[in-house]
Structures are given as C-alpha cells and as structure tokens.
Amino acid sequence: MNGILLQLFQDTLVVVIAPLLLGWVNQCRAWLQNRSGAGVLQPYRNLIKLFHKDAVLAHNASPLFRFTPYILFASMWLAAALVPVVATDLPLSPAVDVIALVGIFALARVFISLAAMDIGTSFGTLGARREMLVGFLAEPALLMIFFTAAAISQSTSLVTIVETLAHKQFVIHPSLAFAAIAFVMVLLAENARIPVDNPSTHLELTMIHEAMILEYSARHLAMVEWASMLKLLAYTTIGFALFMPWGIAEAGNWSALPVALIALFLKLAVAGAGLALLETLSAKMRIFRVPEFMGTAFLLAVLGLLVHFLHGN
Amino acid sequence: MKLDEFPTKFPKLPGPMPIWHGTVDAVQFRSLCEQVARGGGKLVALWGSDELARDAGYALHVSLVTALGMLCLTLPLPAERPSYPKISDLFPCANRMQRATADMLGLYASGSNDRRKWVRHRAWPNNVHPLRKNFDGNAVFPTETDAYQFVKVTGDGVHEIPVGPVHAGTIEPGHFRFSIIGERVLRLEERLGYTHKGTEKLFERMNLEQGAKLAGRVSGDSTVAYAWAYAQAVESVTGTTPSPRAMALRAVLLELERIHNHLGDLGYLGNDVALAFGFAQFWILKENALRLNNELFGHRYLMDKVVPGGVACDLDAQGSERILQMLKHLEHEIGILKDIYDEHAGAQDRFLTTGRVSPDLAAELGLTGLPGRASGQAWDLRAQFPCAPYDKLDVRMTTHINGDVAARVTVRFEEVLESMRLIRLILDQLPAGELRVTVGDAPENALGLGWVEGWRGEILIALHTGKDNAIHRLHPHDPSWQNWPVLEHAIIGNIVPDFPLINKSFNLSYTGQDL
Numbered sequence: 001m002n003g004i005l006l007q008l009f010q011d012t013l014v015v016v017i018a019p020l021l022l023g024w025v026n027q028c029r030a031w032l033q034n035r036s037g038a039g040v041l042q043p044y045r046n047l048i049k050l051f052h053k054d055a056v057l058a059h060n061a062s063p064l065f066r067f068t069p070y071i072l073f074a075s076m077w078l079a080a081a082l083v084p085v086v087a088t089d090l091p092l093s094p095a096v097d098v099i100a101l102v103g104i105f106a107l108a109r110v111f112i113s114l115a116a117m118d119i120g121t122s123f124g125t126l127g128a129r130r131e132m133l134v135g136f137l138a139e140p141a142l143l144m145i146f147f148t149a150a151a152i153s154q155s156t157s158l159v160t161i162v163e164t165l166a167h168k169q170f171v172i173h174p175s176l177a178f179a180a181i182a183f184v185m186v187l188l189a190e191n192a193r194i195p196v197d198n199p200s201t202h203l204e205l206t207m208i209h210e211a212m213i214l215e216y217s218a219r220h221l222a223m224v225e226w227a228s229m230l231k232l233l234a235y236t237t238i239g240f241a242l243f244m245p246w247g248i249a250e251a252g253n254w255s256a257l258p259v260a261l262i263a264l265f266l267k268l269a270v271a272g273a274g275l276a277l278l279e280t281l282s283a284k285m286r287i288f289r290v291p292e293f294m295g296t297a298f299l300l301a302v303l304g305l306l307v308h309f310l311h312g313n
Numbered sequence: 314m315k316l317d318e319f320p321t322k323f324p325k326l327p328g329p330m331p332i333w334h335g336t337v338d339a340v341q342f343r344s345l346c347e348q349v350a351r352g353g354g355k356l357v358a359l360w361g362s363d364e365l366a367r368d369a370g371y372a373l374h375v376s377l378v379t380a381l382g383m384l385c386l387t388l389p390l391p392a393e394r395p396s397y398p399k400i401s402d403l404f405p406c407a408n409r410m411q412r413a414t415a416d417m418l419g420l421y422a423s424g425s426n427d428r429r430k431w432v433r434h435r436a437w438p439n440n441v442h443p444l445r446k447n448f449d450g451n452a453v454f455p456t457e458t459d460a461y462q463f464v465k466v467t468g469d470g471v472h473e474i475p476v477g478p479v480h481a482g483t484i485e486p487g488h489f490r491f492s493i494i495g496e497r498v499l500r501l502e503e504r505l506g507y508t509h510k511g512t513e514k515l516f517e518r519m520n521l522e523q524g525a526k527l528a529g530r531v532s533g534d535s536t537v538a539y540a541w542a543y544a545q546a547v548e549s550v551t552g553t554t555p556s557p558r559a560m561a562l563r564a565v566l567l568e569l570e571r572i573h574n575h576l577g578d579l580g581y582l583g584n585d586v587a588l589a590f591g592f593a594q595f596w597i598l599k600e601n602a603l604r605l606n607n608e609l610f611g612h613r614y615l616m617d618k619v620v621p622g623g624v625a626c627d628l629d630a631q632g633s634e635r636i637l638q639m640l641k642h643l644e645h646e647i648g649i650l651k652d653i654y655d656e657h658a659g660a661q662d663r664f665l666t667t668g669r670v671s672p673d674l675a676a677e678l679g680l681t682g683l684p685g686r687a688s689g690q691a692w693d694l695r696a697q698f699p700c701a702p703y704d705k706l707d708v709r710m711t712t713h714i715n716g717d718v719a720a721r722v723t724v725r726f727e728e729v730l731e732s733m734r735l736i737r738l739i740l741d742q743l744p745a746g747e748l749r750v751t752v753g754d755a756p757e758n759a760l761g762l763g764w765v766e767g768w769r770g771e772i773l774i775a776l777h778t779g780k781d782n783a784i785h786r787l788h789p790h791d792p793s794w795q796n797w798p799v800l801e802h803a804i805i806g807n808i809v810p811d812f813p814l815i816n817k818s819f820n821l822s823y824t825g826q827d828l
C-alpha cells in the first residue's frame with residue numbers, strides 16, 4: 001500500500017517539477033549571458049498559454065498526428081515515473097529495466113518522427129531525418145552506459161543499481177566516470193540541447209527537434225513541450241540514479257523521504273546550472289559533426305565497460 | 314577602356330562625387346558598357362523613366378563605376394515597344410534589375426532569355442506597369458495565378474525545400490527554393506518582391522523637400538546613408554553646398570550607423586551558431602549605442618537627421634564627450650569579445666570555410682559592399698572617392714581574401730574599429746559653421762545623383778526633377794541588388810543548416826530592393 005502511495009507521489013512530483021527544471025536551466029543561461037531572464041516559472045506560463053489557445057490542424061493531418069502528443073507525453077511520464085527519483089520502493093519499477101527504458105524513448109522517437117512526416121511539409125521530414133540520425137547513434141551509447149552500471153550491480157534494474165551504489169559499501173568505480181561523461185553527451189543530444197541542437201532557435205533550416213513540431217499548436221504543442229520537459233527530467237534523474245544516487249530513500253525507509261526530496265532538489269539545481277554552463281560555453285556544431293560526437297560518447301561508454309572488466313570487480 | 318577617356322566626353326555633375334552623365338544611343342550604350350566591364354568596372358544601378366510627358370518616350374539609365382568615378386548613361390527609348398540592348402551578359406547582377414524595369418515600366422532588354430517577372434507577383438497584370446505616368450494608383454486588379462518558374466534540378470535523390478516567404482522567426486519575407494541532395498545544397502533560387510510597396514511611385518507625388526523623409530525610410534537600417542545620398546542628389550541639382558560642420562556631423566552619424574549595425578550583426582552571427590552569450594553581449598553594446606543616439610540626436614536610428622542643405626541636429630562639446638566615452642567602453646568590450654569569437658573552437662568551426670565566395674567569383678558577379686570587401690573586392694567610396702570630411706581622414710579600407718563567413722565577421726570587426734577611429738578624428742576637429750543652409754530651386758528635367766557608402770555597401774539615389782521642385786522620378790538603389798544573386802552561389806556545396814549563418818553574414822535588405 002505504501003509503495004503505491006509512493007508511486008503516486010513520485011508520478012505527481014515529476015509532472016509538476018519538470019517545467020521547473022527547464023525554467024531553472026533557462027534562468028541560469030540568462031544569468032550567464034548577463035540577461036535578467038524570464039524567471040523559473042516561465043515554462044508554466046507558456047504551458048498555460050498554450051492550453052488556452054485554439055488548436056490549428058492541417059487539413060491533411062491524420063489521426064496519428066493528433067494522438068502523437070499524448071503518446072509522447074505518456075511515454076515520457078512513464079519513463080520519469082520508473083526512475084527511482086526519491087525512493088527505490090516503486091511498485092512499477094521491477095516491471096521495467098533499463099533496456100525497456102531505452103525502448104520507451106525509442107517508441108516516443110518513432111511516433112514523433114512519423115507525426116513530423118505526416119503533414120508532408122519539408123521541414124517535418126528534414127527534422128525527422130536528422131532526429132533519426134541523432135537517435136540511432138545515441139541509443140547504442142545509452143545502452144552501453146546502462147550496461148556499465150548494470151555490470152557493477154549485476155542487474156539491469158534501475159532500483160537494484162541504485163540500491164547497490166547508494167546503500168552498499170562505498171566503492172569508487174572508475175568505469176562509472178567514463179560512463180558519466182558519455183551520459184552527459186547523450187543527454188545533450190537526446191534533449192535537443194546545444195551543441196547538438198538549439199532549443200531556442202527560430203531558424204527553421206537548422207532545427208532538429210523544433211522542425212518536427214513546427215506544425216503543432218495549442219494543446220498539442222503544450223503536450224509535446226511538456227513531454228520534452230519530462231524527458232529532460234527523466235534523463236537528469238537517470239543520471240542521478242546511476243552516478244550520484246546518494247540521498248535516494250531505501251525501500252521502506254519513510255523517514256528518509258524528506259532528506260531524499262531535499263537531496264533531489266539540490267542535485268537538480270546543480271545539474272541544471274551545469275547544463276546551462278555547458279550550453280553557454282559551446283556553440284552548435286555542424287550537423288555532420290554529430291556522428292563524431294555520438295561516436296565519442298559510444299566509445300567512452302565502451303571504455304567504461306572495458307575498465308570495469310579489466311578492474312576485475 | 315582607358316579610364317580617363319569618358320569624363321572628357323561627358324559633363325560632370327555638380328557636387329562632391331566624381332560623376333559624369335551623358336546621353337547616348339543604343340550602340341554607344343552597349344559599347345561603353347562593354348568597355349567598362351572589360352576594364353574591371355562594375356554596374357551600380359539600372360533604372361528606367363517615363364518621359365512621355367516631354368514627348369521623349371521612355372529612357373533607360375545605368376550607372377557604371379570605374380577606378381575614376383561614376384559614369385551615368387541615359388538611353389532614350391521610343392514610346393512604342395521600348396527596348397534596349399541587354400547588359401546582363403556583361404554584368405550578371407543586371408538580370409534582376411532588367412526584369413524589375415520590365416515589370417515596373419515595360420522597358421524590355423532585348424536579347425535577354427530570362428523574361429520572368431521579378432517584382433510583380435500577383436497584384437497587377439502583365440500589361441500594366443505601375444511606374445508609367447498614366448498608371449492609376451487606385452486601380453485594383455483581379456488576383457491572377459502566380460505561375461513563377463523556378464529552375465528545376467533533377468537527378469537521383471534530389472529534392473526541393475521551399476522556405477518562406479513566412480519564416481519561423483520575425484524577419485523580412487523572402488522565398489528561398491533549395492534543391493538538395495541529403496543535406497548538401499545543389500542550388501538555391503531566391504524569389505523576392507514580397508515587400509513591394511510602391512516606394513518609387515510614392516516619391517513621384519512629392520517635391521524635393523518632402524522626399525527627404527521617405528528617402529530615409531527606403532531601408533530603415535541604412536537611414537543615414539539613404540538620407541545623405543538623397544541630400545547629395547538634391548544639393549547637386551540645386552547647387553547647394555552644405556557647411557563643413559554639417560558634412561562632419563553627417564559623417565559622424567553615418568559611422569555611428571555603421572557601428573550599431575555591425576554590432577547587431579556580430580551578435581546575430583553568434584546567435585546563429587547558438588553562441589547566445591555573444592548575442593547578448595553585442596546587443597547590450599548596440600542598445601547602449603542606440604540609447605545614446607536617442608539622447609544626443611533625438612532618434613535611436615538617427616532618422617531624419619540628415620536633410621538636404623545640412624543636418625537637423627547638433628552636437629555640443631558635452632555630446633562629443635559622451636560619444637568618446639561610449640567609444641572607449643566599446644573598444645574595450647569589443648577587444649574582449651573579438652578574442653572570444655576568435656578563440657572559440659566551436660564558433661570558428663562554423664565560421665571558417667562556410668559560404669565561401671572566391672575573389673574571382675566575386676569580381677565576376679559584381680559582389681559589392683561589405684561582403685565584397687570580405688572577398689577581396691576593394692571598393693569603398695570613403696577611401697576611393699572621399700567627399701568631405703573623409704578626404705582629410707585617410708580612410709583605411711578593410712579587405713579580406715577568404716570570402717567565407719569568418720572573413721565577413723573579421724571585416725565587420727575591423728570596420729567597427731575604423732569607424733571609431735574616424736569618429737574620434739572628426740570630433741577632435743569639429744568645424745564651426747551653419748548646420749543647415751537654404752536649398753535653392755531645382756531646374757526642371759535635371760539629374761542629380763547621390764552616392765554614399767552605407768554600412769551594407771554603396772547606396773545610390775538617382776533623382777530626376779520635374780516642374781516646380783517636384784520629383785519626376787527617383788530610384789533608390791540598395792547594394793542588396795548586387796549581393797542577393799551572389800548569396801545563391803555562396804551556399805552551393807554547403808549544407809542546409811549553414812544557410813541561415815551564411816545569409817546573416819551577408820545581411821541583405823529585402824525592403825531596400827523590393828521598394
């Protein structure tokens with residue numbers, strides 16, 4: 001019973017704080033650029049604005065185009081709900097391991113790409129093509145990162161990984177350092193961040209993610225945007241689970257929950273600021289450099305795995 | 314052509330610029346154009362005029378420039394079936410000017426095989442020409458279908474991306490048709506004219522005094538350059554000489570305009586490679602400059618400050634001091650930002666070799682102004698044909714040989730620094746004198762040309778006077794006419810996502826050429 005309550009709590013929590021994370025990242029970017037910024041609550045205002053608008057659909061939009069935003073939102077919510085964000089005692093968690101998690105992200109990608117091509121505009125197709133280029137390189141790298149962590153805990157379940165890393169005897173795992181760098185690179189690519197994509201661009205010819213959602217408006221766009229925010233949160237919390245799991249409450253340990261919440265917000269604040277710093281320091285790379293970038297991520301993840309086995313633990 | 318031949322044959326127009334004007338027949342017209350083209354000269358502008366009221370049919374005018382100065386030729390055309398020998402084979406940039414002249418006045422270039430419309434979209438039919446004097450400005454025409462033929466590229470895997478005229482960002486409208494294979498651009502074709510608003514026709518309802526205001530609004534970001542060119546044209550036909558103080562202040566305004574436009578562009582170029590930091594810093598500097606403009610001269614973009622006869626603003630010692638302070642701060646900031654741009658591996662990776670226009674290609678296509686100088690085309694009116702106060706300043710022209718985005722960034726940086734040096738020199742010895750002298754009456758049927766180096770390139774105002782100081786015909790010419798076609802070449806072989814960056818590095822005017 002407690003587990004179900006906790007699951008419900010986490011599900012609500014991730015949906016509510018996902019826009020806050022994006023708002024924080026944007027605010028940090030503004031500060032780093034000497035701008036005052038729109039405040040951390042701006043993503044909420046944007047979502048409310050979009051929900052109040054009338055949706056405009058192309059005449060030739062198929063049902064696929066209309067239900068894709070909901071599929072995107074559902075899959076990202078599911079992904080964020082599966083990650084041990086504040087506690088490991090999640091009834092849903094054993095059902096899905098990290099490989100299935102990669103599958104959920106892939107499912108969302110397939111739908112958004114199909115929806116992008118559905119209307120038949122050249123930008124949608126352009127974006128879908130580029131998204132596939134990034135995606136097919138990012139997925140193997142992400143899998144390798146998960147394998148590195150899984151090799152340590154002898155399990156592909158995120159809950160077990162967290163339990164092993166956070167609550168067993170403290171051991172330094174050099175393999176995780178490689179995996180962590182690779183993970184940050186994958187996070188940047190998968191969440192359409194600089195240097196791979198530019199989330200704030202208005203230049204339609206350079207877009208990847210934005211090009212795919214150009215045809216969406218109002219509540220559909222709100223769902224897509226919210227799904228992106230959830231995706232960023234899911235990725236960030238996966239990163240916490242793998243590389244800094246300290247503070248996440250152990251199963252059954254209710255008293256640790258407030259500490260876990262504080263730890264979560266602290267980690268999000270640091271990670272958001274770090275992401276903003278990375279984005280401020282880098283320029284967007286040419287699209288054909290993306291394969292090199294993702295190749296490096298893959299290579300680092302493989303190195304991590306090799307280090308793990310060479311280390312012999 | 315021996316470059317000292319033509320001036321002796323034709324009369325020089327009054328005014329500070331070396332401009333000669335002559336009326337020629339079709340054979341001379343073609344042969345003079347050929348000589349200028351062969352001698353390394355270039356075409357500045359081509360326009361037509363309706364002279365039916367004087368029983369003189371129509372006339373076609375071209376402005377050619379050589380190392381000696383400008384040669385303006387007028388070719389009278391018959392009232393029936395007016396046509397003139399094409400010059401687009403000599404000067405490729407003439408193609409669109411010829412097509413626009415055909416749309417607006419019904420003057421056709423004989424021998425040209427590109428007969429497609431240019432400015433005319435669907436708003437008026439083929440046989441109607443808005444710049445003819447008998448055109449009724451209130452006439453409404455049924456919208457016709459717009460069957461514009463783009464050049465098709467065919468082949469395995471080739472497809473088209475149509476972009477615009479409405480874009481995802483808030484920018485001017487223009488249509489770009491890319492033929493691509495994968496991400497690589499095989500061909501780009503532009504279609505402009507979406508901001509056509511009848512500017513030239515509007516001038517014909519005005520007199521010389523009223524025209525000044527409109528001239529400053531042909532392309533808002535170059536308002537000082539246009540206003541100065543207009544003032545120069547009016548002063549040429551009326552025989553007015555502004556005071557040295559007015560000329561010095563005009564130069565200060567022109568250089569301030571160059572500085573704030575270059576600052577804005579440098580910011581945008583950072584933004585286009587997602588270096589939002591650079592964008593924010595440069596726009597803070599630009600905003601500071603604009604606010605100072607507003608404070609000292611009463612307008613952020615310095616509109617209506619240059620007027621025929623002089624200037625409509627003054628600068629006291631305190632104002633000079635404020636400008637010098639701003640320049641000092643600017644110099645410091647730009648030094649830091651230039652280092653950041655130069656040493657940022659990610660930004661340089663995007664800038665270098667992107668959108669390259671080789672000097673040979675630039676010369677062949679007539680690339681002009683700032684992008685021209687970045688491709689080794691050493692033309693800068695301030696250095697070559699300096700009028701007061703530039704004649705005392707020894708303006709250093711910035712050129713670069715690479716012709717890529719990085720070169721255009723470098724030229725912008727150096728031109729900002731040069732403009733700062735010029736402003737300091739001018740303010741150091743700001744002459745006393747009247748701000749604005751009275752402008753006399755203009756003779757009927759006179760031609761006045763104003764020729765000024767704006768931040769984008771050389772701007773020409775061709776003014777034909779009518780009765781009682783009325784404007785008979787006025788053609789404002791933006792350097793974008795020359796440079797838009799070169800952009801089509803600059804993108805070839807680059808990838809689609811680099812187009813916005815290349816486009817921004819040229820930063821051409823839509824409204825200035827759609828008119």
